[in-house]
Amino acid sequence: MQPTQYFVVVTKREKRACKHCEEGGVTAAPVPERIIEKSLVSDRVVIDTVVAKYSDHLPLYRQSVILQREAGVEIGRATLDGWVMRVGELLIPIVGVMRRELLGGSYIQADEIPIDVQLHDGRGQNHQAYLWQYSRPGGGVVFDFRLGRGREGPKEFLGLFEGILQTDGYAAYESVGGSKSVHAGCWSHSRRKFFDAVKLNPDDAVSTCIVKRIDELFGIDALARAEKLDHAARHVLRLERAQPLVEIIRGEVEAARDASLPSSALGKAANYTLSQWQKLTRFLEHPELELSNNLAENSMRPVALGRKNWIHVGSQQAGPKVAAILSIVETCRRLKIPVRAYLAAVLPGIADVSIQRLAGLTPAAWAARQQ
Secondary structure (H helix, E strand, C coil): CCCCCCCCCCCCCEECCCCCCCHHHHCCCCCCCCCCCCCCHHHHHHHHHHHHHHCCCCCHHHHHHHHHHCCCCCHHHHHHHHHHHHHHHHHHCCCCCCCHHCCCCCCCHHHHEEECCCCCCCCCCCEEEEEEEEECCCCEEEEEECCCCCCCCHHHHHHCCCEEEEEECCHHHCCCCCCEEEEEECCHHHHHHHHEEEEEEEEHHHHHHHHHHHHHHHHHHHHHHHHCHHHHHHHHHHHHHHHHHHHHHHHHHEEEECCCCCCCCHHHHHHHHHHHHHHHHHHHHHCCCCCCCHHHHHHHHHHHHHHHHHHHHHHCCCHHHHHHHHHHHHHHHHHCCCCCCCCHHHHCCCCCCCCCCCCHHHHHHHHHHHH
């Protein structure tokens, strides 16, 4: 198999002048739109670098070594980083549009993940920052970079959002959004705590039973998906089958709480579930609400895998740019859009695009035009 080949592309621009109207001067063909103006690197190489790092999790120093070894092309890591940061900077306005569209909807799932960042403050240690992920099932994903894990992150991002916010039990999500917002919980997190109790004690019949009950709950939604029911039809099925099952689960959880030590794995699982009970049962009131926050968690897996390879974000200023790239890469993955094709279509000349046209450049809008 032939390795990727690198070659020089020469662009010749024809110049013309009129002998009879010398005051018009010399006219040349316009310069092709590029991602990085006046750069010697092609758009394809820039896009390949971004995709290799944030989709294939290949850090820049490895890419630099591979280029040298396979193609004899010597490009330093700092140069590659400059390309990546420029792409992130160009994508920030598009992600801003995606954020406004997300907040204009009725349902958001949120989660957060730690990520190291270099602050260059002389301590010689990385700072633990966070990427907060906000998304809608079947829709786009927006990552928000923050230096901390405090409530100010979701509070500022969500603003006066008035829809459904689904999260785990982390307290920072409390009292965010508008006055009409609804906070929903995640059954997967509750199940996980009981499953942890089973792992500690495989003979724990109570925890095992509750895990099976929650699995039955998920099985009802699985049936709805298999039968391709819309939200309204799924809601009818939930009221018929899930509602009585939820009451059984509550009774078993309350009995488990009363019969176990608060500090035991079972006691902690029961107390967590009952403290979240109102949020966990919101799905019986809102047809579009999913049982779990798993889609949001799944969006974090590429970040978790990537950070093992590229280790940290290079600076606080780079954080929002990295978040913008990850937002686009993960949205393209969710919507099954070829990320290379999307970036190649959108990035060249985007710096000169008016704000009014940005709404037509989001991954969802671009995909709709392709169809």
